[in-house]
Amino acid sequence: MFPAATVAGIQAADADNRQAVDEACELNANCLVLVVGGLPGALAGQALHKNIAHARDQVLEGIEKLLFYAKSCHMPLAIEPLHPMYAADRACINTLEQALDVCDQLDPGQSGALGVAVDVYHVWWDPKLQQQIERAGQSRLLAFHVCDWLTPTRDLLNDRGMMGDGVIDIPKIRSWVEAQGFQGFSEVEIFSTENWWQKDHSEVLDTCIARHRSVV
Amino acid sequence: MFPAATVAGIQAADADNRQAVDEACELNANCLVLVVGGLPGALAGQALHKNIAHARDQVLEGIEKLLFYAKSCHMPLAIEPLHPMYAADRACINTLEQALDVCDQLDPGQSGALGVAVDVYHVWWDPKLQQQIERAGQSRLLAFHVCDWLTPTRDLLNDRGMMGDGVIDIPKIRSWVEAQGFQGFSEVEIFSTENWWQKDHSEVLDTCIARHRSVV
Numbered sequence: 485m486f487p488a489a490t491v492a493g494i495q496a497a498d499a500d501n502r503q504a505v506d507e508a509c510e511l512n513a514n515c516l517v518l519v520v521g522g523l524p525g526a527l528a529g530q531a532l533h534k535n536i537a538h539a540r541d542q543v544l545e546g547i548e549k550l551l552f553y554a555k556s557c558h559m560p561l562a563i564e565p566l567h568p569m570y571a572a573d574r575a576c577i578n579t580l581e582q583a584l585d586v587c588d589q590l591d592p593g594q595s596g597a598l599g600v601a602v603d604v605y606h607v608w609w610d611p612k613l614q615q616q617i618e619r620a621g622q623s624r625l626l627a628f629h630v631c632d633w634l635t636p637t638r639d640l641l642n643d644r645g646m647m648g649d650g651v652i653d654i655p656k657i658r659s660w661v662e663a664q665g666f667q668g669f670s671e672v673e674i675f676s677t678e679n680w681w682q683k684d685h686s687e688v689l690d691t692c693i694a695r696h697r698s699v700v
Numbered sequence: 701m702f703p704a705a706t707v708a709g710i711q712a713a714d715a716d717n718r719q720a721v722d723e724a725c726e727l728n729a730n731c732l733v734l735v736v737g738g739l740p741g742a743l744a745g746q747a748l749h750k751n752i753a754h755a756r757d758q759v760l761e762g763i764e765k766l767l768f769y770a771k772s773c774h775m776p777l778a779i780e781p782l783h784p785m786y787a788a789d790r791a792c793i794n795t796l797e798q799a800l801d802v803c804d805q806l807d808p809g810q811s812g813a814l815g816v817a818v819d820v821y822h823v824w825w826d827p828k829l830q831q832q833i834e835r836a837g838q839s840r841l842l843a844f845h846v847c848d849w850l851t852p853t854r855d856l857l858n859d860r861g862m863m864g865d866g867v868i869d870i871p872k873i874r875s876w877v878e879a880q881g882f883q884g885f886s887e888v889e890i891f892s893t894e895n896w897w898q899k900d901h902s903e904v905l906d907t908c909i910a911r912h913r914s915v916v
Contacts, residue, residue: 523851523867526851526867527851529852531867534867534868535869536867536869540827567784567785568784568825569783569784569853571824572849572866572867573851576825578825578826578827579827582827608752609752609784609794610784611794611795635742635747636745636789636856637785637856640785640852640853640856651739651747651750651752653750653751
């Protein structure tokens with residue numbers, strides 16, 4: 485869902501979002517994960533305005549429109565709250581509580597058509613994480629992503645760690661998610677330009693599998 | 701307040717904290733701002749454990765002990781929630797709501813002895829910011845710090861922006877704080893190794909003053 489500031493921009497974003505739903509259907513995906521965008525223009529370094537509340541209102545409207553279409557295609561939408569360090573340029577939904585507030589507003593009946601994606605990298609720090617995972621419950625827990633938070637983290641985007649190499653208690657968070665009845669995959673997502681993306685693919689895959697067994 | 705994992709470490713931290721209160725008294729400061737620390741060892745890149753809930757419990761105990769001493773010296777303590785990107789290594793109190801929960805627990809009578817420091821850099825992204833500033837009220841708003849969030853941000857610690865160069869709507873946040881009756885300073889705090897720290901001091905000060913007038 486890319487930033488939209490003009491009517492034409494919003495229409496283009498809506499069309500792009502519907503196409504993503506279509507593609508998810510073709511792929512027979514379990515859900516479409518939404519990274520909702522931040523302040524218009526901020527990703528290019530030139531924010532068009534500083535009103536994050538307005539950006540959030542626009543995101544809500546965008547999801548509402550898309551949900552109508554996605555329901556007709558029977559494709560669930562999963563809002564992925566991103567870490568607050570991405571609030572400006574990538575996604576202005578930044579906590580699980582905020583994502584679930586959107587779910588409550590747009591799908592109060594918990595139809596299963598709208599839920600959340602829990603990525604440990606984005607939410608591990610949240611003092612309300614367990615509470616909000618319990619609030620989400622099985623019907624709204626649609627995806628679970630894993631990697632790790634390194635200390636120090638040298639880049640805001642591309643310095644994620646392999647599971648086990650950082651400070652996130654992944655088994656604890658996984659236990660909270662599974663206690664709600666989540667039975668999906670643990671999807672590994674390691675943006676790591678300087679380290680893991682430099683290694684041989686088979687080594688990376690072998691490490692992912694080994695670490696999934698030992699520390700996830 | 702440095703990380704403490706052992707009894708000796710906790711005692712040393714407590715003594716260090718009391719000394720900071722003494723120094724604040726000598727300086728006739730309005731309050732002592734607390735950056736509460738994260739997971740023990742994480743700042744040095746070697747976290748001793750991954751239990752952030754336990755770290756938070758230890759921080760609560762540390763503040764409780766310090767508050768007893770600080771009250772006897774009539775020095776208010778201001779908990780500064782740091783941005784969630786510092787949860788591992790610098791401070792495990794990461795939202796204003798969480799800081800105010802600690803205030804409610806340790807100083808339910810709102811005596812003025814315990815409050816918060818609001819730094820726009822750490823809290824600007826928070827969808828509950830206005831609500832929590834109103835919750836804090838005059839008695840708990842003890843300090844207000846300004847700088848700006850740059851897009852892109854190239855370093856987690858030392859790439860803060862001069863007010864006006866980023867995406868934070870500083871006047872709006874300031875208006876929320878002052879609507880509660882806060883009458884203190886706007887303290888400028890710009891960690892910027894590559895940019896502002898390379899410039900001539902008088903240019904930096906002149907820019908701070910000009911920007912404070914135009915965009916704060």
